[in-house]
Amino acid sequence: MATKTVRRSISMTPEMRDLLAQIVAKRGREVKENDLIREAIRQYLDEQSDVVGSRRHFQKTLQARLDRLETTLTFQMHVLIYLLAAVVGDESGHAIEDAIVTAKRDGAALLAQIAAVRDLKDDA
Numbered sequence: 001m002a003t004k005t006v007r008r009s010i011s012m013t014p015e016m017r018d019l020l021a022q023i024v025a026k027r028g029r030e031v032k033e034n035d036l037i038r039e040a041i042r043q044y045l046d047e048q049s050d051v052v053g054s055r056r057h058f059q060k061t062l063q064a065r066l067d068r069l070e071t072t073l074t075f076q077m078h079v080l081i082y083l084l085a086a087v088v089g090d091e092s093g094h095a096i097e098d099a100i101v102t103a104k105r106d107g108a109a110l111l112a113q114i115a116a117v118r119d120l121k122d123d124a
Contacts, residue, residue, distance in 0.1 A: 010037070078103035078110050 012020070024033050048054075082099035103110075 074111060074114070075103060075107060078107050081110075 020033055020036060023036060024031060027036070079099050082102045083095060085099075087095045
């Protein structure tokens with residue numbers, strides 16, 4: 001356990017104090033009020049790490065943007081693949097529409113195939 005070098009004093013309402021005492025009583029003899037207060041502060045600070053400007057928030061935001069970009073690029077790649085296949089063998093003139101519809105319909109299956117190939121390359 002980390003050495004505690006900073007001391008703080010807090011004030012609370014009588015209702016908060018009574019509730020804290022009830023929680024301490026339920027937890028058992030090995031848990032003290034200061035342990036619960038420290039645990040509550042630690043939990044609050046962990047939740048605050050997602051505040052805008054923090055490193056964790058930046059990482060999550062960046063990952064979300066990358067995920068959206070990957071989805072968009074994958075869809076566009078699906079359209080191109082189906083378009084190429086349709087143009088080579090289709091004379092109806094609806095190759096683009098068919099490519100988009102097919103990419104939408106089979107996109108998940110194609111993503112699974114891409115992931116399987118990527119996993120095989122990673123294992124090699």
